Amino acid sequence: MNLDWLDAFLVSGLFYVMMVIGLALLLHLQLGLARIANFGVVGFWGIGMYAFGVLFVKVDWPFGEVWAFLISVVFGTVVAGLAGLLVGWLIADLDIDGVLVGTLGFATAVWILATTEQDLTGGALGMGGLGFPYDIGSVKANETLWLVILTILVAIILYYVSRVHKSPYGRLLISIGDNEPLARSLGKAPFQTKLWLFAVSSAGMGLLGAMYGVNERFLETGNLGIDITLAAMVGLVLGSTTRMWGAAVGVALTVGLFDVVIQFYLPLPREWYTQAIPVLREMVFGGVLIIVLLFRPYGVLGDMRRDKLMRRMHGG
Amino acid sequence: MFEAKGIRSGYSGVTVIRDVDLSVEREVFAVLGANGAGKTTLLATLARLIPLMGGEIWFNGRDVTKLRPWETAALGLAYVPQEKGIFADLTVLENLQVGAMIGTRSREERVDEIIELFPDLGELRTQMAGTLSGGESRMLACGRALMQDPKILLLDEPTAGLSPIYVDVFFEKIREIHKTRDVTIVLAEQNAAKALEIADRVMVLNLGEASEVLDAAELTTEKLKEGYRI
Numbered sequence: 001m002n003l004d005w006l007d008a009f010l011v012s013g014l015f016y017v018m019m020v021i022g023l024a025l026l027l028h029l030q031l032g033l034a035r036i037a038n039f040g041v042v043g044f045w046g047i048g049m050y051a052f053g054v055l056f057v058k059v060d061w062p063f064g065e066v067w068a069f070l071i072s073v074v075f076g077t078v079v080a081g082l083a084g085l086l087v088g089w090l091i092a093d094l095d096i097d098g099v100l101v102g103t104l105g106f107a108t109a110v111w112i113l114a115t116t117e118q119d120l121t122g123g124a125l126g127m128g129g130l131g132f133p134y135d136i137g138s139v140k141a142n143e144t145l146w147l148v149i150l151t152i153l154v155a156i157i158l159y160y161v162s163r164v165h166k167s168p169y170g171r172l173l174i175s176i177g178d179n180e181p182l183a184r185s186l187g188k189a190p191f192q193t194k195l196w197l198f199a200v201s202s203a204g205m206g207l208l209g210a211m212y213g214v215n216e217r218f219l220e221t222g223n224l225g226i227d228i229t230l231a232a233m234v235g236l237v238l239g240s241t242t243r244m245w246g247a248a249v250g251v252a253l254t255v256g257l258f259d260v261v262i263q264f265y266l267p268l269p270r271e272w273y274t275q276a277i278p279v280l281r282e283m284v285f286g287g288v289l290i291i292v293l294l295f296r297p298y299g300v301l302g303d304m305r306r307d308k309l310m311r312r313m314h315g316g
Numbered sequence: 317m318f319e320a321k322g323i324r325s326g327y328s329g330v331t332v333i334r335d336v337d338l339s340v341e342r343e344v345f346a347v348l349g350a351n352g353a354g355k356t357t358l359l360a361t362l363a364r365l366i367p368l369m370g371g372e373i374w375f376n377g378r379d380v381t382k383l384r385p386w387e388t389a390a391l392g393l394a395y396v397p398q399e400k401g402i403f404a405d406l407t408v409l410e411n412l413q414v415g416a417m418i419g420t421r422s423r424e425e426r427v428d429e430i431i432e433l434f435p436d437l438g439e440l441r442t443q444m445a446g447t448l449s450g451g452e453s454r455m456l457a458c459g460r461a462l463m464q465d466p467k468i469l470l471l472d473e474p475t476a477g478l479s480p481i482y483v484d485v486f487f488e489k490i491r492e493i494h495k496t497r498d499v500t501i502v503l504a505e506q507n508a509a510k511a512l513e514i515a516d517r518v519m520v521l522n523l524g525e526a527s528e529v530l531d532a533a534e535l536t537t538e539k540l541k542e543g544y545r546i
């Protein structure tokens with residue numbers, strides 16, 4: 001296949017955007033429906049990435065590479081899901097401050113673990129040895145195929161989210177987020193419902209983390225900072241926390257702008273990209289978060305549900 | 317069918333309900349009392365939303381004292397709180413649908429029945445529940461609880477703050493629900509006159525203590541005023 005027309009950096013930019021869309025969709029289930037503000041997205045993503053990477057690289061697999069790879073991916077996903085179960089169990093009955101501290105604390109714990117457990121993770125120096133479970137010719141071709149696989153995964157997540165929106169489970173999540181005392185008498189334990197939500201969405205985040213690790217072929221503790229959480233959160237909040245397409249639109253407008261449009265389509269001096277742009281990016285993300293929350297708390301798409309409320313209250 | 321024996325409850329150390337006994341069976345049972353008498357606390361305790369400090373609760377021959385609210389709900393107890401009885405972020409129809417997590421009958425069938433009972437809700441189907449008027453949300457709260465196909469329905473001042481005409485309509489609905497759906501109703505109420513119109517038996521709460529149970533047919537509002545100062 002001739003991929004000359006495709007810029008390798010563009011592929012990795014698109015990979016990043018697509019991955020953040022996936023994370024924002026999962027965060028949407030937690031924040032938009034159940035109103036649980038998870039500030040530790042990077043922790044679940046990172047634990048999935050590291051659990052996958054460590055198992056794949058450190059174990060002497062007696063059978064083929066592909067099987068080792070698949071088993072490791074499943075392992076990363078399951079470990080992230082279990083972490084979600086544990087964190088969910090800790091925070092499910094806490095108020096917003098407790099959830100903030102608990103989820104941020106978890107993300108920090110993952111970072112500390114990855115940094116200090118050098119024998120396993122390579123610590124701050126990082127760990128190589130990861131790769132695609134296939135080889136279809138060039139690096140660029142491999143990466144492009146991996147982007148396609150990620151896109152399929154994100155499409156599946158989108159489909160799952162759309163199913164949740166229409167299902168009794170989704171209505172239950174909204175009920176719990178909206179009025180938990182009343183939701184207690186609906187016949188399903190809110191605590192368990194939240195645990196399940198956390199386990200499933202965290203597993204999804206972990207899977208995305210594992211896929212990212214493969215794409216980079218390298219695990220770095222530098223990835224475990226606030227960046228990923230901020231990107232998913234800003235995108236989602238900008239789009240709309242409560243609407244399914246909010247995650248995709250918001251992430252495209254923020255991460256897409258910086259990591260694809262500005263990176264590839266603006267004729268800016270080269271040195272800007274290493275110095276000014278990353279700083280500007282974080283500043284803009286932080287600023288966007290503040291401005292959106294102040295002036296348009298339900299995002300650019302608005303909250304269809306709440307907009308109707310406003311129109312009616314103001315006689316529109 | 318539903319029985320509370322010597323229950324005590326309250327909030328973080330403050331005892332509000334003191335040794336109340338109550339036993340209801342296929343009837344409309346009214347709990348009367350002035351502001352602050354403890355009606356809401358009593359109903360929330362019966363729904364297992366407030367922890368018991370003492371006493372037992374039995375439901376259909378089963379000790380439910382230690383059950384959680386979703387467990388008693390699954391057994392057939394539905395509760396309509398005095399305030400915040402709806403999910404503001406869901407539409408009217410979705411509010412009804414979340415009520416159908418209990419029971420086996422089809423959701424659509426139940427929704428149709430509720431809309432037949434409260435035709436106004438049919439018109440408002442797609443509206444966000446947070447935008448409903450006071451009376452409309454009362455109907456919705458009641459409809460949502462009935463979606464659970466309950467055997468017993470706890471209603472906390474369902475008509476507080478409604479216009480007189482609405483109050484009349486609502487009380488008729490309560491009677492109708494009891495008759496046609498064979499639901500036992502425990503109604504907390506300040507409006508003694510209206511309560512006497514539909515209740516079979518009455519109990520008066522005063523500072524968390526219950527009067528003896530009275531036969532509604534033998535009571536008048538005057539007697540209640542004299543004997544119980546309500």
Ligand SMILES: Nc1ncnc2c1ncn2[C@@H]1O[C@H](COP(=O)(O)OP(=O)(O)OP(=O)(O)O)[C@@H](O)[C@H]1O
Binds near residue numbers: 349
């Ligand atoms: N959350 C709470 N914490 C502490 N005390 C409370 C709480 N809720 C109610 N109380 C107290 O319990 C007592 C009974 O209140 P309750 O709401 O049960 O009365 P009520 O009979 O329902 O009154 P109303 O007719 O005004 O609704 C009151 O003295 C009230 O101040």
Ligand SMILES: [Mg+2]
Binds near residue numbers: 355356357398473
């Ligand atoms: Mg009350």
